[in-house]
Amino acid sequence: MKKIYPFVLLLIVCQLITQAQEAKRIISLVPWVTKSLYLMGEQSRLVGCTSYCPVEASDHIPVVANAMSVNIEKTLTLKPDVVIASSLNKPETIDNLRKLGIKVVLQPYPKSFVEICAYFIQIGELVGQGAKAKDIVDQQKVRLAKLKARVPAGKNPKVFIQIGAKPLFCAVPETFMEDFIQFSGGKNIAEALKLGSVTREYVLKQNPDVIFIVTMGIVAEEEKNTWQSYQALSATKNKKIFILDADKTCSPTPILFVDALEEMIKLMY
Amino acid sequence: MQKKYLHWSLYLAGLIVLLVASVVLSLSVGEMNLGFMDIFSILRKGNGSMEYTILSQIRFPRVLLGIAVGGSLSLSGILLQGVYRNPLVEPYTLGISGGASLGVAVAIVFGLQHLIGSFVLPISGFAGAFLIIFLVYTISSRSGRINIQSMLLSGVMISFIASSLMMLMMATTSSENLHGIIFWIMGSLDEPDMSLIYITLILAFTSLVASYFFVQPLNALRLGEEKARHLGINTDTTIKLLFLLASLLAGVSVAVAGVIGFVGLIIPHLMRLLVGSDYRILLVSSFLSGSIFLVLSDVIARTIISPNELPIGVITGIVGGIVFLLMMGRSSLRTLKNN
Numbered sequence: 241m242k243k244i245y246p247f248v249l250l251l252i253v254c255q256l257i258t259q260a261q262e263a264k265r266i267i268s269l270v271p272w273v274t275k276s277l278y279l280m281g282e283q284s285r286l287v288g289c290t291s292y293c294p295v296e297a298s299d300h301i302p303v304v305a306n307a308m309s310v311n312i313e314k315t316l317t318l319k320p321d322v323v324i325a326s327s328l329n330k331p332e333t334i335d336n337l338r339k340l341g342i343k344v345v346l347q348p349y350p351k352s353f354v355e356i357c358a359y360f361i362q363i364g365e366l367v368g369q370g371a372k373a374k375d376i377v378d379q380q381k382v383r384l385a386k387l388k389a390r391v392p393a394g395k396n397p398k399v400f401i402q403i404g405a406k407p408l409f410c411a412v413p414e415t416f417m418e419d420f421i422q423f424s425g426g427k428n429i430a431e432a433l434k435l436g437s438v439t440r441e442y443v444l445k446q447n448p449d450v451i452f453i454v455t456m457g458i459v460a461e462e463e464k465n466t467w468q469s470y471q472a473l474s475a476t477k478n479k480k481i482f483i484l485d486a487d488k489t490c491s492p493t494p495i496l497f498v499d500a501l502e503e504m505i506k507l508m509y
Numbered sequence: 510m511q512k513k514y515l516h517w518s519l520y521l522a523g524l525i526v527l528l529v530a531s532v533v534l535s536l537s538v539g540e541m542n543l544g545f546m547d548i549f550s551i552l553r554k555g556n557g558s559m560e561y562t563i564l565s566q567i568r569f570p571r572v573l574l575g576i577a578v579g580g581s582l583s584l585s586g587i588l589l590q591g592v593y594r595n596p597l598v599e600p601y602t603l604g605i606s607g608g609a610s611l612g613v614a615v616a617i618v619f620g621l622q623h624l625i626g627s628f629v630l631p632i633s634g635f636a637g638a639f640l641i642i643f644l645v646y647t648i649s650s651r652s653g654r655i656n657i658q659s660m661l662l663s664g665v666m667i668s669f670i671a672s673s674l675m676m677l678m679m680a681t682t683s684s685e686n687l688h689g690i691i692f693w694i695m696g697s698l699d700e701p702d703m704s705l706i707y708i709t710l711i712l713a714f715t716s717l718v719a720s721y722f723f724v725q726p727l728n729a730l731r732l733g734e735e736k737a738r739h740l741g742i743n744t745d746t747t748i749k750l751l752f753l754l755a756s757l758l759a760g761v762s763v764a765v766a767g768v769i770g771f772v773g774l775i776i777p778h779l780m781r782l783l784v785g786s787d788y789r790i791l792l793v794s795s796f797l798s799g800s801i802f803l804v805l806s807d808v809i810a811r812t813i814i815s816p817n818e819l820p821i822g823v824i825t826g827i828v829g830g831i832v833f834l835l836m837m838g839r840s841s842l843r844t845l846k847n848n
């Protein structure tokens with residue numbers, strides 16, 4: 241029995257170290273990380289966010305950054321345990337924060353569903369909720385498997401996902417948008433491209449069977465009308481031009497990814 | 510005298526041939542390469558095919574807008590350089606592009622295009638440009654007379670204020686809006702609204718005709734404002750009207766196609782080097798070469814990294830700048846040899 245004591249002691253020490261490492265005060269400069277914390281129910285740890293983070297107004301989370309710059313003084317006064325930043329933040333800002341003794345985690349942008357899940361679990365672990373995050377991911381993987389099983393075999397429609405108008409931007413390989421197309425049994429018309437800005441001519445030449453427009457408001461409606469005006473286009477003939485909610489489709493979190501995929505499969509077939 | 514007119518006719522004929530050639534090139538080249546004869550057979554067959562859709566709904570509107578905007582910017586540049594007798598003046602020096610960009614930035618930041626429709630962007634661009642023109646005009650006019658030097662200075666200053674205000678907008682908005690503003694600033698001929706294209710085209714040609722009513726005053730102004738007045742020219746009215754005409758041309762162009770730089774500066778200079786300083790030939794040749802330049806720049810912008818597309822402002826800046834420097838080098842070499 242005495243032999244167990246050192247083990248128990250070690251476990252308690254490990255637990256204490258983990259708790260000490262757990263970030264209790266987080267500033268998120270990455271909107272989808274903010275969203276992930278909300279999905280885990282850990283929003284109470286957020287002590288700062290950007291002006292375009294998807295937060296509930298009732299949570300009164302202070303804004304510390306806009307699209308161009310981070311207010312370092314305000315960040316400092318909020319005494320965060322960790323600041324989660326991305327490559328969109330200026331390197332000077334990150335260096336300055338680190339010099340001031342603030343821990344900064346650089347969060348890369350996920351390029352696939354696999355990465356979305358891995359990063360979600362990482363964020364979970366950062367706030368001491370690794371198990372909860374893993375549970376969420378496992379549930380979504382089960383949902384995904386069911387969805388994939390529902391996709392009719394052998395159809396492979398050509399798909400164009402438009403993520404911007406003026407200039408025209410499309411979803412290209414090595415992005416999680418590509419996974420939407422792969423998992424739904426489609427074929428990306430931009431599979432050979434690396435850059436997303438394309439000409440309208442390119443889209444017409446590829447003649448997609450389905451078009452998804454992921455932009456907001458009336459601009460999306462206008463884009464839909466423009467595509468519908470091309471009578472020779474397969475998607476126009478099939479009446480398969482759809483507008484998707486940008487917040488849902490562009491937010492790389494496991495739950496929203498599967499939600500968006502479910503909607504896309506429903507619309508495609 | 511006869512020889513001069515013969516030269517002018519030759520230049521004019523050459524430019525028209527070049528314009529037709531660039532239009533044909535622009536209609537043929539792209540994702541789907543179509544031969545010259547194919548174009549006619551596709552148009553004859555009519556609606557239904559993908560080739561017809563690409564020709565009629567994508568390439569044709571772009572060519573028309575290229576002709577209108579290229580001609581307008583270039584004409585605006587030559588008129589302003591004539592009025593100010595300053596080779597560095599162009600439509601954008603006077604804050605017209607700054608005003609238009611500010612107008613568009615306001616519309617994007619406040620989400621007006623999501624609420625009302627994307628046609629609100631050209632309208633706000635135009636409103637912004639005209640607000641700036643009004644300010645420049647009011648500041649520089651004293652008891653009915655225009656002070657050209659103060660007009661230029663106030664134009665440059667107001668332009669600075671407008672660009673700072675735009676930076677302010679950009680600093681306080683979301684990344685999506687930022688993206689929208691930056692791409693709008695870079696300019697593009699991709700405009701699906703045909704009515705907007707026709708308005709720009711009609712305005713461009715009407716203004717070209719209207720500018721010919723000012724050929725004599727413009728030629729007289731080359732001698733200086735004082736001497737032009739002695740020659741019986743009402744310089745104040747001429748300057749006011751020409752300034753308004755040039756602003757209208759630039760304002761509409763920027764509003765429809767975004768900020769496409771260098772056309773209004775380089776083409777007039779290039780034409781001066783080629784055809785001389787007489788406004789009788791300079792106005793029309795600047796208009797035509799502006800159109801040719803923009804139509805060709807658009808061909809490059811959409812084919813050079815095909816199927817991706819570059820902003821047209823990138824091409825006009827690089828190509829225009831290099832061609833201009835080469836021309837300058839040649840003419841200074843010639844001057845050296847003559848000396």
